[in-house]
Amino acid sequence: MTRADVRLPPDLAAPQRERVLRLVAECGLAVRRHDPHVPGLLPVKRCHGCQQTGGRMGGHHLPDETVVWIHKSCHRKLHRAGRT
Ligand SMILES: [Zn+2]
Ligand SMILES: [Zn+2]
Numbered sequence: 001m002t003r004a005d006v007r008l009p010p011d012l013a014a015p016q017r018e019r020v021l022r023l024v025a026e027c028g029l030a031v032r033r034h035d036p037h038v039p040g041l042l043p044v045k046r047c048h049g050c051q052q053t054g055g056r057m058g059g060h061h062l063p064d065e066t067v068v069w070i071h072k073s074c075h076r077k078l079h080r081a082g083r084t
Helices: 014-025 072-081
Strands: 059-063 067-072
Touching: 014 067, 059 072
Parallel strands: none
Antiparallel strands: 059 067
């Protein structure tokens, strides 16, 4: 995604505009908002394996292409169990 793809309010002052663009560049807002493959955009961060909400998690793809949060260890367990 390039800077040109970021839509900002037309009446935004130049200094603010510059700051927003820089923020976008820094925190990688380059991901598309509706991309279901980006786990960070899922509303609730709950582990698909143990249903806990805390801890560091990564994404796991379900057969229907959606991505769910899952702990690294739960993810391993899940795949070892042969389920997807
Ligand atoms: Zn878990
Ligand atoms: Zn997985």
